[in-house]
Amino acid sequence: MLSQYLYISTAPSLSRDDVESILATSARNNPANGITGLLLYNGRNFLQLLEGEEGELKTLMLRIGNDPRHSGVSLLSSKTIEERTCPEWAMKRMFIAESVDSRRDTLESELPEGLDSETRKMIVNFAVLN
Numbered sequence: 001m002l003s004q005y006l007y008i009s010t011a012p013s014l015s016r017d018d019v020e021s022i023l024a025t026s027a028r029n030n031p032a033n034g035i036t037g038l039l040l041y042n043g044r045n046f047l048q049l050l051e052g053e054e055g056e057l058k059t060l061m062l063r064i065g066n067d068p069r070h071s072g073v074s075l076l077s078s079k080t081i082e083e084r085t086c087p088e089w090a091m092k093r094m095f096i097a098e099s100v101d102s103r104r105d106t107l108e109s110e111l112p113e114g115l116d117s118e119t120r121k122m123i124v125n126f127a128v129l130n
């Protein structure tokens with residue numbers, strides 16, 4: 001069963017290298033585990049969208065939940081999906097624009113088209129509020 005998880009977590013002082021290293025690990029592991037998704041970091045919080053088989057997602061969420069580089073992992077949504085919204089992204093780093101005014105537009109245009117409106121709204125709100 002294909003599922004989609006969306007969570008946020010807290011990581012107040014990660015270096016650029018830490019974030020790069022998380023992305024490199026994801027790029028290495030995720031294709032082998034059939035995981036795809038996107039990752040946003042605003043300097044204080046992560047938001048991650050993960051898609052894959054339910055069993056693989058559960059296993060990955062356990063690893064992520066035990067990762068000392070962040071804390072307070074909080075699942076915003078988990079549901080089954082018919083198809084992946086971003087099948088070609090092993091783990092896409094999405095950047096939050098400097099200008100608060102342009103954040104919404106920039107992100108809206110970069111997010112996968114297949115995202116349902118609820119999930120899209122949560123991701124855009126995360127980027128705009130922080």
Ligand SMILES: Cc1cc2nc3c(=O)[nH]c(=O)nc-3n(C[C@H](O)[C@H](O)[C@H](O)COP(=O)(O)O)c2cc1C
Pocket residue numbers: 009022025026029030035046048060063064065067069070091
């Ligand atoms: C915010 C965040 C997101 C992460 N996302 C992934 C991911 O998508 N895939 C992954 O394999 N590890 C991810 N990790 C890293 C895992 O917690 C864990 O360190 C890693 O899977 C261990 O892999 P390794 O045994 O190959 O080093 C993430 C960690 C953090 C803090």
